[in-house]
Amino acid sequence: MDPDTFRTLGHQAIDWIADYWQHLADHPVAPPVEPGSIRAQLPSAPPEHGEDFPALLADLERIVLPGLLHWQHPRFFGYFPANASGPAVLAELLSAGLGVQGMNWSTSPACTEVEQQMLDWFVQLLGLPAHFRGTGVIQDTASSALLVALLTALHRASGGRTRDHGTDGHRYRVYLTRETHSAAAKAAVITGLGLRALHDVATDADGAMDAADLETCIRADRAAGATPLMVVATRGTTSRLSFDALDAIGPVCRRHGVWLHVDAAYAGVAAICDELRWVGDGVHHADSYCTNPHKWLLTNFDCDLLWVTAPEALVGALSVLPEYLRNPASASGRVTDYRHWQVPLGRRFRALKLWSVVRWYGAEGLRAHIRTGVRHARLFAGLLRTDPRFTLLAPPVLGLVTFRLNASDVANRGLLDTVNTEGTTFLTHSEKNGTYFLRFATGGTFTEDRHVHEAWRALRKAASAGDEGEQG
Numbered sequence: 348m349d350p351d352t353f354r355t356l357g358h359q360a361i362d363w364i365a366d367y368w369q370h371l372a373d374h375p376v377a378p379p380v381e382p383g384s385i386r387a388q389l390p391s392a393p394p395e396h397g398e399d400f401p402a403l404l405a406d407l408e409r410i411v412l413p414g415l416l417h418w419q420h421p422r423f424f425g426y427f428p429a430n431a432s433g434p435a436v437l438a439e440l441l442s443a444g445l446g447v448q449g450m451n452w453s454t455s456p457a458c459t460e461v462e463q464q465m466l467d468w469f470v471q472l473l474g475l476p477a478h479f480r481g482t483g484v485i486q487d488t489a490s491s492a493l494l495v496a497l498l499t500a501l502h503r504a505s506g507g508r509t510r511d512h513g514t515d516g517h518r519y520r521v522y523l524t525r526e527t528h529s530a531a532a533k534a535a536v537i538t539g540l541g542l543r544a545l546h547d548v549a550t551d552a553d554g555a556m557d558a559a560d561l562e563t564c565i566r567a568d569r570a571a572g573a574t575p576l577m578v579v580a581t582r583g584t585t586s587r588l589s590f591d592a593l594d595a596i597g598p599v600c601r602r603h604g605v606w607l608h609v610d611a612a613y614a615g616v617a618a619i620c621d622e623l624r625w626v627g628d629g630v631h632h633a634d635s636y637c638t639n640p641h642k643w644l645l646t647n648f649d650c651d652l653l654w655v656t657a658p659e660a661l662v663g664a665l666s667v668l669p670e671y672l673r674n675p676a677s678a679s680g681r682v683t684d685y686r687h688w689q690v691p692l693g694r695r696f697r698a699l700k701l702w703s704v705v706r707w708y709g710a711e712g713l714r715a716h717i718r719t720g721v722r723h724a725r726l727f728a729g730l731l732r733t734d735p736r737f738t739l740l741a742p743p744v745l746g747l748v749t750f751r752l753n754a755s756d757v758a759n760r761g762l763l764d765t766v767n768t769e770g771t772t773f774l775t776h777s778e779k780n781g782t783y784f785l786r787f788a789t790g791g792t793f794t795e796d797r798h799v800h801e802a803w804r805a806l807r808k809a810a811s812a813g814d815e816g817e818q819g
């Protein structure tokens with residue numbers, strides 16, 4: 348494709364995205380799809396001869412769109428948001444157009460230095476401790492951040508031995524709670540520690556880690572000959588936004604020389620608002636801390652910000668130096684080579700979309716977006732309170748409302764299925780102590796008050812249909 352053709356078709360592609368966004372509300376949020384039905388519409392063999400790009404756009408419309416869960420839909424309230432925005436998508440396109448690899452500073456100096464600056468900007472924007480400056484890196488996801496942190500903790504705890512000898516028969520222990528994201532278990536599997544390394548710590552009624560029990564677990568493991576390695580604390584758990592108390596957990600970690608990783612994948616970005624800065628309370632205790640602009644901060648997937656306060660341990664854990672990657676800049680010690688801060692070698696220019704988002708919205712625009720999400724959660728909770736058929740599990744926290752229909756788990760499952768199948772809105776579920784509940788997560792880029800009201804009407808209608816079904 349020559350540049351002039353690219354220009355013409357590029358305009359069409361941008362038009363297509365703009366039209367998609369403009370008419371998103373007309374689509375069912377989650378169209379019904381039978382497994383295999385999308386694939387069945389694709390040719391069984393690749394084309395021998397090249398085709399026109401418009402043919403792809405036509406198939407996007409005909410085959411792909413009906414097979415998508417529309418995450419950018421203004422009435423999408425499932426999981427946590429994974430919101431995109433114009434400035435993010437445009438910069439993502441620019442990044443693809445530049446097609447650079449930022450694995451070493453020398454392989455694209457601007458890629459590294461813009462990223463370093465963005466991470467330092469976010470130290471300011473989120474009110475993070477000053478000692479986080481210069482220790483940040485963009486990872487693809489919070490899962491990768493956790494894995495990298497665990498590898499670094501292993502490196503530090505073993506005095507560097509794990510690089511050469513693996514875990515060397517050590518029985519390391521990683522502390523978490525039943526509310527911790529499954530990424531922690533996955534990281535234990537990937538590192539070879541295995542699930543047996545995981546030690547469940549008790550939680551309080553709000554689902555937050557019990558720091559006293561943490562200390563008891565650590566002492567017991569040590570007495571049994573195991574090595575306490577890492578605590579995974581969460582500021583805003585996935586299921587119901589519990590907040591582990593870092594001011595209680597941090598000193599326990601310090602006393603026992605245990606690495607403290609703090610996962611604030613969803614909630615961390617809310618600290619951009621003064622009144623929500625509490626989400627980062629106690630973060631100065633963290634050895635590593637992450638949050639995802641790709642959830643609630645208008646930056647399309649993927650973009651996770653990770654700070655590791657001892658970057659030399661991180662580099663020590665992950666650096667491998669083949670001859671073909673040697674270069675004078677790296678040898679000078681004056682530059683950061685981000686390939687040592689992550690699992691893959693190659694790396695995308697993700698900082699460009701973050702830069703674009705921060706510049707377009709400004710800090711005040713980002714704050715306004717977070718505040719709208721919080722307001723929408725309160726609006727929805729207020730609507731729920733007007734209908735005695737529903738119970739809030741707790742007052743809304745940030746952009747999450749957790750609730751139940753006052754009926755059996757089966758009826759709640761049925762309600763979710765009915766409302767999602769109807770297509771006006773989309774919600775997801777979780778469980779607390781074995782009890783099933785529904786989650787309504789706000790924060791969509793295009794969501795306005797009316798969409799919250801429309802979702803509420805759809806939910807009430809589905810509940811009424813359930814009532815009739817039960818009576819009939």
Ligand code: PLP
Binds near residue numbers: 487611
């Ligand atoms: N940690 C928490 C608290 C989350 O809520 C999530 C996802 O919702 C994750 C980690 C995983 O995020 P990612 O997809 O960035 O790995």
